[in-house]
Amino acid sequence: MIIAEEVQSKARKREFLEFPSKLYQQDPNYIRPLDKDINDIFNPEKNRFFKNGECARFLFKNKENDTVGRVAVFVNNFYEQQQPTGGIGFFDCINDQETANFIFDYCKEWLQKRGMEAMDGSINFGERDKFWGVLTDGFEQPLYGMNYNFPYYKALFENYGFKTYFEQLCFSRPIFAEVSRVFMVMHAKHQRNPDISAQPMKKNALKKFAKDFTEIYNKAWAAHGEGKCMEESKVLKMFKTMKPIINEHISWFVYENEKPIAMWMNIPDLNQWFKYMNGKFGFFQKLKFLWVKRFKKNEKMVGLVFGVVPEWQRKGIEGYMIWEGTQHLRKHTDFTVTEMQWIGDFNPKMIKIAENLDTTVTRKLATYRYLFDRNQEFERHPIL
Template structure:
């Protein structure tokens, strides 16, 4: 009574994308992405697929959709890391080990056919997007682009023989009217060294995000799971962020007019998405316009400082300016996420501003050869 079907047309793709709406129907914490946007995201319109390929599978139990999974061969990852790792992601499933194992098997076989030896995930679709299963912190909803799932997803993964490979942390802090003295003192030191900050111009967001690309591709290249971002991916990202970005929360740090740091926070649009249930109708558009004005929280989404400028106050000056903007806009909370469990410099920075770890995301892997 269990059947796995590959997504081969638009009808199945819509079923694949819509499946979580049924699984989380009674869960008030779940925020569905817009169905239309997600369907486009999983097609060649997404520049991710210029450097990767994927298969999508739906599980049916007793004729009803019971789960889904994506299996991804990421050529950009393989070129950079040369580690024979393939990925699973977009995993959703009823609490049924048989269904989960069948889905994992489909992903494993696809990766094996592509001569890969390790299956890692979840990645939706790469480390530049949503990563991990929520492992700790189920008592509050997840912010924008942070995974949300039932606790049993971790049990299903471990029952399939997967082991933890990396934890990702999320930290939360009340937006302070006044930052700690240390932050302000270090920010002033950075200013004396010629570090300047500016906010971005939304009308030129693509070009502005090229500064982030330059900083990110230099600052993160030694980090676990890093994959360089391309200009096409930045253009695609800009189109997605432009409707929700606020200039005062996106800060570029410069020295002699060259970008050395980037801080990009966005409002937690999940506060709106939880009310839209994945669909834009005339009524839901009115809802979205109304509730976006009531968003209380922001999430630090883009962050990096070039290696030669770390520990020189660049981080502090960007935080100072962004938090000033957050106060002006009336935001109450800020999430720093996600942060690798062994990225001690950034973790220490969150401690200085008084943030507390409140969620953990877990990435798993197992050998499949």
């Protein structure tokens, strides 16, 4: 017998955070997310999606009163799909199909009462940039904000009837791997042009780089797939928030004279430092973080954005930028590998760009969908 308990009391909120650590205590690749990051998602004052949605958390106990699973289930009215589709996230469960089925059934009933006709999981009650997808391949230490789970989760979802709505591909490359000959040729070509220059991002010039980032991003991505225009003021605010973790050697901009034409934005993988915090980030953990950040090598950086303005695309300017940046960061940092945030398999243009950067797929996640009407034809995410 399994019992569902809604997470409302302090004790249950604490257990919701602690259960995964107990489940993964023997897994050396598990990195506990910061409690603050999880709590903020379920705080209506911090998460704007509560203004147009509903969310609840549940723990699941066996007859011995041991926690055997947890989940968040939600309706996000910004999440527009072909049919009304709810979400489940932060799913963790023992390796038992019966227990998983009970959790999925419970979520299905909760969502049906709110007019939903399908559910996606394991996803976030928020944007796709964090805690999105079920890991299906590449069971290594997760990047900051990335879901991690045991290999058996794939079977738990698929045996219940979930199907892959889209696959999430993570591309990576070693920093010291041989750089493509094409990139070297393009670098030599553009290096001879006195109008072309490359500059690393500097903390003391965030206003300038926010302006340049906004210009490149909006030209390169506004009309590309699901791209959205960004406002310079919001980019500057984001840069200021990121300032403590910005590494001035790993984000690069290319200019034609003074005009920004390309960018390659990276940050250190915060999980390589947060893994020593055990989910906490209070006063003493912040002091520990500063010590760890200074004395513990971080060998992984994360690619956030890569963009070239339309008039410079297919001219090899990315080769110039990558070799300029790579030569520099090889000398001035400890990074040995770079990994890009995931790209959906519905976005072949972005996948092609990633492949052209001499990367390989090193990690896969799946966004699963379950249609409540089992006679309804299942369709994957449309290709952009």
